[in-house]
Amino acid sequence: MIDFYISPINIINMPELPEVETIKNALKKVLSKQVILDFEIFNSKLRWIIQKNIKSIIKNNAVEKVTRRGKYICINFKNGSLIIHLGMTGILKILDLKNNTIEKHDHYQFTLKKYKIRFNDIRKFGSVHWANSLNEHFLIRKLGIEPLNNTFTQEYLFKKSRNRKLSVKNFIMNQNIVTGVGNIYASEALFLSKINPIKKSYRLKEYECKMLVLSIKKVLKNAIKYGGTTLRNFKKIDGNPGYFKQKLLVYGKEFCPVCTNSKLTKIKIGGRMSYYCKVCQK
DNA sequence: CTGAGATCCTGTCTGC
């Protein structure tokens, strides 16, 4: 009766940095110092084919620590790391050892001494990789700065944005610039910064970069505090849904929370739905 | 190198 999920659990949920951080922290409690007794693949065709040799590498190997880099969960062993991405619909189920019911969209699982951890992903945008050296892995090595680090500053963002013609929204969602910001928190941070998401990056002023850096940090920290955004049924380790959704200012909303009479503009930028107030955001 | 657009996937929703 210990079955519970520790990931966003429905379609239309987008695990971004706060959600992955929350999941990582939950996973840490279950996985730290544990020995992997088995690794089984039910369906290897995810975003990338799951490497067949993972089982032989991690079997009887002990987890040293669980970390996060951008939107990736890293399970670190003494000789390397597993890199897990949840894609859009990936969830991790913590199951009783006796649970042998493989459900639709279950793709792989770890067996520990007391639990099984099973990955389920409807849209198969998720992935799992083994890396002998985490920071040299192709998924990790190109990643930009962690937004909650002190090195993520207005000077950095200003410098990086020079000569860039793409929209600010796509710019801050580029994982090679700053990691972990996805569609929801990009919209939120741009609203707090009073910056129009379609503005060309090279036109950002220094004070706008300052606002943007502060807003990104604020939005992400706040979301972590509230346990990640709930779009439908995000469940934390205790099984209670997160409730940051109610805290969202513009994403999925109809009216501007500041100038309440203005209808928010809803357009696609780079193929992604974007919400902003054309009165407040210039 | 840059940036725009296609692509992968499947459950849900809309319209005929």
Add this chain to the structure above:
DNA sequence: TGCAGACAGGATCTCA
């Protein structure tokens, strides 16, 4: 009721 088509989006890939 049934079914076709649109839609959602993270990250990579292709192409100009």
